[in-house]
Amino acid sequence: MRKLPLNTPTPAHTAQGLAGQSAKHDSAWKHVSGQARYIDDLPMPEGILHAAVGHSQQAHARIMSMDLEAVRRYPGVIAVVTAKDVPGHLDIGPVFPGDPVLADEIVEFIGQPLFAVAATSHEAARKAAKLANVQYEPLDAVITVNQALDKELFVRPSQTQLRGNPDHALSQASHRLIGEQVVGGQEHFYLEGQACLAEPTEDRGMFVHTSSQHPSEVQKLVAEVLGLPIHEVQTEVRRMGGGFGGKETQAAPVACIAALLANATSRPVKYRLSRPDDMIQTGKRHDFFNTYDIGFDDDGLIQAADIMVAGRCGYSPDLSDAIVDRAMFHADNAYYLNQARVTGHRCKTHTVSNTAFRGFGGPQGMMIIEQAMDDMARHLGRDPLDIRKLNLYRPGRDITHYDQTIEQHVLPKLMETLETSSDYRQRRSEITKFNQSSTVLRRGLALTPVKFGISFTAKHLNQAGALVHIYTDGSIHVNHGGTEMGQGLYIKVAQVVASAFQVDLERVKVSATRTDKVPNTSPTAASSGSDLNGMAALDACEKILAGLTDFAVQNWSVSPEAIHFSDNQVQIGDLQMPWESFVQAAYMNRVPLSSSGFYATPKIHYDPESGKGHPFLYYSNGAACSEVVIDTLTGEYRVLRTDILFDAGRSLNPDIDIGQIEGGFVQGMGWLTTEELVYRDDGKLLTTGPATYKIPAVSDCPPDLRVALLADSPNREATIFHSKAVGEPPLMLGIAVWSALRDAVSSLTDYRFSPPLDTPATPERVLGAVTASQAWLGKQQEAS
Template sequence: MRSLIEINKANLADTSLRSVGLGGVGRSKKHESAEKHVSGEAIYIDDRPELRGQLHAAVGQSTIAHGNIISMDLSAVKAAEGVIAVITVDNVPGHTDIGPVFPGDPVLAIGKVEYVGQPLFAVAATSHDLANRAVKLAKVEYEELEAVLTVKDALAKQSFVRPPYSMKRGDSEAAITHAEHQLSGQINVGGQEHFYLEGQISTAEPTEDGGMLVFSSSQHPSEVQKLVAEVLDISLNKVVVDTRRMGGGFGGKETQAAPWACIAALLANESKRPVKFKLNRADDICMTGKRHPFENEYTVGFDNQGQIKGINITVNGNCGYSPDLSDAIVDRAMFHSDNAYFLDQATITGNRCKLNTVSHTAYRGFGGPQGMMTIEMVMDDIARHLGKDPLEIRKINLYGKDERNETHYHQIVEHNKIAELISSLEESADYRVRRESIELFNSENSILKKGIALTPVKFGISFTVQHLNQAGALINVYTDGTILLNHGGTEMGQGLFTKVAQIVAEEFQIDADTIGVSATRTDKVPNTSPTAASSGTDLNGKAAQAAARIIKQRLIDFACEKYSVTESEVSFVENQVRVGTECFSFAEFIQQAYIGRVSLSATGFYKTPKIHFDRATGKGHPFFYYSTGAAVSEVLIDTLTGEYRLLRADILQDVGHSLNPAIDIGQIEGAFIQGMGWLTTEELVWNDKGRLLSNNPATYKIPAISDAPADFRVDLVPDDPNREQTIYNSKAVGEPPFMLGMSVWSALKDAISSVSNHKLSPALDTPATPEKVLWAVEAMKAGRKTSA
């Protein structure tokens, strides 16, 4: 396995990767906006010039977690300097509930509040500062009600946003009872703030036909379009939503960009002036949902070798006050409760707990990471119980190829190479040699302890809601041979626009730099799905390919007719079109086609095949394919303080036939570090009144460059195209590597367990802050599994 430095040197030495003009499929090509990003020239919504008469929005927020609104005196707000418009829910012309799937998300509070920070009313003023000052002048009287602030309280009160649900395979109770060994355990898995660099922001501009032009930092422009139309009580064809780029999203802008766009549009409709709504960072953190915290538990039965015979897992998701996307998120936690392991007899139950906090939402991995944490805990616990290396237990429980290959939701795990991938990484990362070296180090050091872990990831690719697995694209070829590409995917820094442009370049065999990408707009490609579920390239790449092939076929037909040749005599190669014995530049031939009245614009469409799931029976094929990877992490902890350091990380990820290796490696690096942050440093803290205390960078710590390992090695599985018919046989890369961060958590547990000579498996809730590591160490010293 090569280090990042070696990979970068190899890339620089390869002239094909240095050629900016090239960039077809399989080549490393820089992000289409890379230079703009680093120079500051990339235009985000807040960079757009202010329109004539533009106003700025702010909202008044609830100061309690749960209560009825007795009165709301806004007279001082209306009289405040610069205030032009003030609205409450009574001023909403259309729908007042903007729940993305199920009802429960009022655009502004309706008679009661259900979390601290819930918007009560909205203000438009002549400046951002004046709007934010004005909202603080409101006088609100509440009848305070009892708030549900813990998962345990929600379970006791049966407080759910959606009914509980179970998936089952075989008779798990009997299998557990008859197994040679039984264990039980529980884990609290913390949430995570998205902490995108660009906060939530929207601008709404009234149009002459009574409609609205909205610029929204959203992963789902079509949903913003729909909800803006509904709150304004106008038709969808009067609303256009434009998203050129986001400064990060990570799921936090899939559904929760819509409320701010709706409020901006309502204020714009009320004032008849453009309105910008930009959340301050502290407000953004308090008023937007997080990764769902989970409290999970298990009971498992296994044999003397450590092979699981039966297991019961319950995942309890903290959903906050409304459904949002929680039903599907908890479903995915249940789907991924197996991770890479065959659970022959299994019962998986998911509870969607309603609490009086902000409604939690999508985040990279969409519940999958929280589900996987339980089974990885199980692997470590079995290993300590039997006195074995956790990797040995993981390997013996992996899915097989011809048997032991059916999931607890009855999908067959096809084309399974996870065992080979793990073996390859185990060898290339020198796992065995390092394990022995670490054991020697720990025996010679009483204060500093090292730990190592190799953990796999098997992640299902597709939206689990079937109808979202579709995409459209629009391609316009101009008479100078340049192309303008538009599709339903949104660019949030992940390189989607670059990859899809490469796909179109590959189809026409032209330079990728001749392809322009335009903002995602609802008037170009309608009814789009969110850019989420790691499906952005899979879906939009296929749709763009379909559009390109339509135009390409038209060009071939034109060439055959004009030059009296057969299709086999027409080819596209190296920016040229060869027709029989003649050869034209791509631009020349496009000009000919235009003169010949050939349509040079086309739309393409794609829908993912094979996707189905019957929720009533808990059986189906919810995923098109699985993306796999593995990571080895080595850590060093200080047993006197609980402080620790990640010394080295080795990653091997299967991305099929990589569309752009440089972008894929960048995604893997970023996902791993973000996953590590979720499990180690990023701690969300609410007080006993439901107020979020960790609401700024001083109280919420995302990983810094100093937290990255000094020795960081990333490699892609070579020459292993996806067996499914994905775009050029590639595999998704956005979310799967996030879960590789679990290897850091497991390595910390390995180091802590060494304090007890690996006789005990420590309970280590996440995030595993230094305090929690220290408590776990003290528990090991006292001969307890947990310090509780």
């Protein structure tokens, strides 16, 4: 190896933007200036066409005839395709079959695509698609969860997790309560709707710009629909304008339809769904019907539990098997259930196929045990916080009902810390006094925990790849399999790479996710984006660093221990070189400056037959304390204050994490309070836009919102720099608002009655809970 001369040392400066430091989102200035490009902002290729689909008008029916002549004759229409025109696979089910890209003989929800149109304008395509004459033979339709339970109609088999003999333990318990709840669904309402741009390539393939959390699945399914090998299709995702799970599987049908039309016309096709079409045509968070049967002692300690969770899956499996699995895993939330049975049903209904949504079933599962905590407290005349704290997982009571041991007990300390910092006890006393003297307005307070398992429940998805290049000027290019939807994944991975080489963050560039750079990627979901892709990128960096270290050892005749990368410099014994000079020297000596990386999550396994295993690498934890005020005459309410304490381990980027916590809490609050999906009895969705579906506005946020990260709580697992996931768990902090609303209503009965309050807890439902409480109070007075 050629000996290099000594370099003149240059003053070092502390590397900026490393992991653990707060750094601005890499696209923040592009977002606020309007320069961030989404699918609809891309320059339109020459000859571009626009797509639309014709929708089924029946929830469940046989297609008797479909006359599309008027559609084909509409001005601007270039092509119309049906199921019979699909050259490859018709079924594009992401895990299990059941999702035809276009309906063939049977339709199973109102809004199901029947045919696709390519026209010279978006308006022409949409107008033409409405001109079809379709004749149906109606079939029996199942719309609700309870209808499906009555008929035992499921998209996948029901499952049970069992520990001990809960039936016997329930019969012996000092106290026993039975309850039920309806947990509403939720529309993703991403600001950028479903969209893609498909361009035929010169070698019979297809290039797809997609707004997807799972570009590899889009690649695979487009290839299958077109009858091509996967390598003939490439997909790219620079960013999404929000995803929240709604673009994990639901982006693929949109891309497949665009690709079918592009293939049929040999022209590029853009398919952008209008908001009403998006809401009608794509899946949502599953609504659930849950029940509990819980036995407990005089102190409120749970002795046995029998819990059932049943999700409305829609017409096909989609991801519902894993979603209901996660609801079952999280039916305990943060509490030791002792002897327990948890049963999960995957209910088939003739509605749109519901899909992933932030929390992936976990939030719906947690709701039933949180209702039980409040109900037990009212039954015993105790503060709900005391019952929650008593039942928390702790040493000696640390094995879940699915046989995973909780190895890091964060929640007892976290709950105590938040109880103190939020002045819970003092405020509880003040609120009780206020309620005793207020005839119309009532206040409520609740402090609820979150324990959320981190890993995909499908084991094979717990893997990631990355590609790292160092150029001769010392700048670094990174590509990985994760996608950016505003959550800050790109900046976190860039910080990981900057930390690996100890250089300024501005030296690192993360480029658009592409399937021809990093193949076979997992979806960016399950709160695992930073865990998986950060570790894969670090693996690539460590391979490069190993080669650079060997080069320095051989060239300067020093030991490996004498080589240090720090503050944009490389220390080689007594020699200090600027990073870029060292990189140039390595290049001149033909040292590799590029590497791929890979990571697979260790330790995880689960057997659905036995209902036991270790499905999560670790748990993220948090807690929220929310105070509300309600008007007992109208049911209207306001959230006055929320205090949040969250355990992010050694946070990769505290500012980004706090932003995720704030956004997750508000989205969870919206799910449980204002966001109501309304279906007609025949299965037609009536809430199809912001005029009828209300997401939280700035005015709905607590005017006093305090968020903090738990200090000195590194992840004991070997995650990326011992950080903990922050993506999904904060959504469940919104449960504190719902519990506080129940607390406010319960004050009408001096906290003796636990009012029913299904979600979303709209003012109408809150007023219903007030009425139920007043009726209970009247009966008690009559009896006395």
